[in-house]
Amino acid sequence: MPTFDRIHLVVLDSVGIGAQPDANNFVNAGVPDGASDTLGHISKTVGLDVPNMAKIGLGNIPRPQALKTVPAEEHPTGYVTKLEEVSLGKDTMTGHWEIMGLNITEPFDTFWDGFPEEILTKIEEFSGRKVIREANKPYSGTAVIDDFGPRQMETGELIIYTSADPVLQIAAHEDIIPLEELYRICEYARSITLERPALLGRIIARPYVGTPGNFTRTANRHDYAVSPFEDTVLNKLAVAGVPTYSVGKINDIFNGSGITNDMGHNKDNNHGVDTLIKTMGLPEFEKGFSFTNLVDFDALYGHRRNAHGYRDCLHEFDERLPEIIAAMRENDLLLITADHGNDPTYAGTDHTREYIPLLAYSPAFKGNGVIPQGHFADISATVAENFGVDTAMIGESFLEALV
Numbered sequence: 001m002p003t004f005d006r007i008h009l010v011v012l013d014s015v016g017i018g019a020q021p022d023a024n025n026f027v028n029a030g031v032p033d034g035a036s037d038t039l040g041h042i043s044k045t046v047g048l049d050v051p052n053m054a055k056i057g058l059g060n061i062p063r064p065q066a067l068k069t070v071p072a073e074e075h076p077t078g079y080v081t082k083l084e085e086v087s088l089g090k091d092t093m094t095g096h097w098e099i100m101g102l103n104i105t106e107p108f109d110t111f112w113d114g115f116p117e118e119i120l121t122k123i124e125e126f127s128g129r130k131v132i133r134e135a136n137k138p139y140s141g142t143a144v145i146d147d148f149g150p151r152q153m154e155t156g157e158l159i160i161y162t163s164a165d166p167v168l169q170i171a172a173h174e175d176i177i178p179l180e181e182l183y184r185i186c187e188y189a190r191s192i193t194l195e196r197p198a199l200l201g202r203i204i205a206r207p208y209v210g211t212p213g214n215f216t217r218t219a220n221r222h223d224y225a226v227s228p229f230e231d232t233v234l235n236k237l238a239v240a241g242v243p244t245y246s247v248g249k250i251n252d253i254f255n256g257s258g259i260t261n262d263m264g265h266n267k268d269n270n271h272g273v274d275t276l277i278k279t280m281g282l283p284e285f286e287k288g289f290s291f292t293n294l295v296d297f298d299a300l301y302g303h304r305r306n307a308h309g310y311r312d313c314l315h316e317f318d319e320r321l322p323e324i325i326a327a328m329r330e331n332d333l334l335l336i337t338a339d340h341g342n343d344p345t346y347a348g349t350d351h352t353r354e355y356i357p358l359l360a361y362s363p364a365f366k367g368n369g370v371i372p373q374g375h376f377a378d379i380s381a382t383v384a385e386n387f388g389v390d391t392a393m394i395g396e397s398f399l400e401a402l403v
């Protein structure tokens with residue numbers, strides 16, 4: 001019998017908790033990541049009030065006193081620690097894949113100067129549409145359609161851009177480039193970016209609607225990912241007959257591998273929380289693992305270096321946390337973590353190489369405290385031990401500490 005009938009893992013995308021020892025090996029607009037601290041700097045610069053995460057023990061996670069995020073709790077309700085990444089990367093896929101037990105020793109390719117002409121020309125020849133060269137660089141997804149959407153509406157050209165992640169994104173107005181055509185172009189782009197020097201983690205279709213000055217991205221986004229190069233704990237759960245539920249972009253990040261029930265994309269964080277709560281209430285979900293990504297912290301505020309918006313987004317999630325806890329059953333385990341940092345007070349617009357927090361809560365807990373610092377993959381090893389399946393490449397379980 002598993003220790004917990006159900007485990008719910010929630011990734012607060014990019015909510016890092018301080019630079020890792022190797023952070024200076026990673027740069028952000030030419031500045032090493034060694035002074036980055038997403039939660040610490042938000043708290044210091046614009047204030048942070050997250051009483052529900054604090055109650056579990058967020059403020060009890062060991063870190064320099066000067067960079068405390070919230071006050072420590074004398075009697076927290078859960079267990080906490082911070083986890084270190086060992087993989088070579090600080091992107092979404094690397095973080096999530098390591099959380100599920102993989103060690104990424106060769107990072108995906110990124111294109112800070114835009115994609116080479118060879119790729120753009122191939123896409124033009126396949127699609128019969130020109131590519132707007134001025135957009136071909138790392139760009140905010142909303143800024144790029146504000147800047148080039150009017151031109152696309154006039155000419156039908158493709159808006160192709162990238163970001164801090166190893167991704168190629170294609171933005172298309174749904175009235176100008178129909179969804180079916182956009183998806184077909186993205187599928188082709190996927191087929192030509194599977195090997196170095198252009199090994200990309202994801203191709204992302206970014207449809208939008210509206211008029212100049214009032215463009216809005218729609219929920220018809222679609223990601224075309226590569227599958228993990230080796231089985232993750234998700235695969236091991238699925239093979240063992242343990243149901244796995246994905247909420248948000250989790251299914252895309254793993255290219256469906258090991259996911260037995262995809263609950264769909266999130267329109268925003270609140271919609272993702274709604275979907276998670278709905279999933280937790282499914283009568284058939286008697287045992288198993290749910291895996292949720294809430295991306296607004298990263299996509300809307302981290303990359304745009306908006307510390308106030310990031311803080312408000314954290315407050316919003318914290319206000320919803322009691323609803324998630326209320327949806328838990330007596331023998332459920334809730335794990336809250338992140339996948340990398342994205343310090344909104346830092347240089348550039350890239351992710352930051354940071355530790356991630358780990359908050360663990362269960363109605364069944366009789367104790368609380370700080371568990372030893374570990375690595376991202378320890379989450380997967382804990383899930384694996386709980387359900388009696390093998391671990392993946394790396395990870396050490398902390399299940400026995402959760403009492």
